[in-house]
Amino acid sequence: MGKNRRRAKKWAQAHLPILQSEFAVVGYGGVGGARRALSVDNVQAEGLAKASATASASASSGDELEVPASMLKEMSGTEFVTYATGRQNVAFMDVSIKLFRWYNPLYMLGDFAVSMFFDSWPVPVERVECTAYSFDGKEKDLVPAPSAVEKELIEQRTKGAANSSSYDGFVFAVVHKNCMRKLREDRYDISLTFTRDNPKLPQWATVMSESAEITDTMLTADLIKAVEDAGEDFEYLIITDQPLDKPTKLDETTPGKRINLSLRLPKSGSYTTTMPIFTYFLRLTDRVVSAAHFRAEVVRKLRNTRDEETRKLRRAHEVEKSEERKLQAEKVKKEERDRLLRGMSAEEQRKFLEKERERETKRGMKKATRKG
Structure with a gap:
C-alpha cells in the first residue's frame, strides 16, 4: 500500500496549488487556499493558458510541496479521495484516485489476465475521476449562512439574470473513442446523445452531444488544445444534468447538474500534459453558466x-x-x-x-x- 500512498501524494503535490487557487477549502480539514477563490472576471483576466502554465510548472518542478494530512482520505488500498468547496458557480467537487493493487501482485496479474479473455472484465487502469457539482442558482439553499446578514449577502450576489449561476440543462461530452461504447452502455445520460466526429479534435476523440448548437457552444479552442495535450491519458469530459442510471421513479428525474472528468494517471509520473485539461475542468462551470443559454427551439427539444x-x-x-x-x-x-x-x-x-x-x-x- 506504500506505493499507492506515494502515488496519491504525488498527485496531490502536483494539483494542490491550482486547487488552492480555485477553492477556498481543499480537503477535509478546512485547508485554506493560497489566495481567494476566483470569480469569472478573474478567470477571464488571467486566462486559461497562463494558469495552466503556472500549475504545470509546479507539477514538474520537483519541489516537495507539503501536502496536509487532511487533504487525502484513504478509502481502501486502491482508492484515495479528496474534496474542495468555496468557489463561485461550484457547490463542491469530489476527486477519486483509483490505483493498481501493487500490494497484491497476484491479484493484479489476475485482473490483467482475465481482462484479456473476457470483454466484460475491464482492463485495470490507474485513473483520477473528478466531479464538480453546479450551484445552478441554489446558493442560498446550499451555502451555510450563520447569520441573516450573510444570507442576505448571498441573495444579493445571486440576484438578477446577470449574476445567476443557473443554466439550461443538457448533456455534452468529449470522449476518447476507446471509452465511447462503455459510456453509452453504462450511463443513461450519455444514451440521450448523438455521436459526431469533429475535425477539430484528434482522430482518437469524438463528441457526444444532444444538439449541434450545444457542440458549437461548448467545444472551444481551449478545450480542444487541452484534450490534445492530455493525449492518450484523456478518457472523457462530460457536462450533464441527467442521472447515471435510467430513472425508475419520478423523483429520480430531478436534474442534478454536474461536470465529470476522467484521466488516466500518466505512466511517466509527470502531470504536465494533463494539467491543462484539469485546469479547464475546474473553470468549465464558469463557461457553462455564461454560455449555456440556448435558443428556444433547442431548449424545447431538450x-x-x-x-x-x-x-x-x-x-x-x-x-x-x-x-x-x-x-x-x-x-x-x-x-x-x-x-x-x-x-x-x-x-x-x-x-x-x-x-x-x-x-x-x-x-x-x-x-x-x-x-x-
Whole structure:
C-alpha cells in the first residue's frame, strides 16, 4: 500500500496549488487556499493558458510541496479521495484516485489476465475521476449562512439574470473513442446523445452531444488544445444534468447538474500534459453558466426529451397503482367470501361452492364464445 500512498501524494503535490487557487477549502480539514477563490472576471483576466502554465510548472518542478494530512482520505488500498468547496458557480467537487493493487501482485496479474479473455472484465487502469457539482442558482439553499446578514449577502450576489449561476440543462461530452461504447452502455445520460466526429479534435476523440448548437457552444479552442495535450491519458469530459442510471421513479428525474472528468494517471509520473485539461475542468462551470443559454427551439427539444421520460414513468406508476388497487379489491373480496363460508353449515357451504363453480363455468364458456 506504500506505493499507492506515494502515488496519491504525488498527485496531490502536483494539483494542490491550482486547487488552492480555485477553492477556498481543499480537503477535509478546512485547508485554506493560497489566495481567494476566483470569480469569472478573474478567470477571464488571467486566462486559461497562463494558469495552466503556472500549475504545470509546479507539477514538474520537483519541489516537495507539503501536502496536509487532511487533504487525502484513504478509502481502501486502491482508492484515495479528496474534496474542495468555496468557489463561485461550484457547490463542491469530489476527486477519486483509483490505483493498481501493487500490494497484491497476484491479484493484479489476475485482473490483467482475465481482462484479456473476457470483454466484460475491464482492463485495470490507474485513473483520477473528478466531479464538480453546479450551484445552478441554489446558493442560498446550499451555502451555510450563520447569520441573516450573510444570507442576505448571498441573495444579493445571486440576484438578477446577470449574476445567476443557473443554466439550461443538457448533456455534452468529449470522449476518447476507446471509452465511447462503455459510456453509452453504462450511463443513461450519455444514451440521450448523438455521436459526431469533429475535425477539430484528434482522430482518437469524438463528441457526444444532444444538439449541434450545444457542440458549437461548448467545444472551444481551449478545450480542444487541452484534450490534445492530455493525449492518450484523456478518457472523457462530460457536462450533464441527467442521472447515471435510467430513472425508475419520478423523483429520480430531478436534474442534478454536474461536470465529470476522467484521466488516466500518466505512466511517466509527470502531470504536465494533463494539467491543462484539469485546469479547464475546474473553470468549465464558469463557461457553462455564461454560455449555456440556448435558443428556444433547442431548449424545447431538450425539455421534450426529459418530459417524455417523465411521462413514461408516470404511466408506469399509474399502471402499478392500478394493479395494487386490483389486488387489494381481490383480497377484500376473498376475505368477505371466507367470512361468509365460516358462518355457514356444511350443507350451506356445499350449495355455495356449487353455485360458485357454476358461475365460473358459465364465465369460461362466455369467454370461449367471444374468442370463437
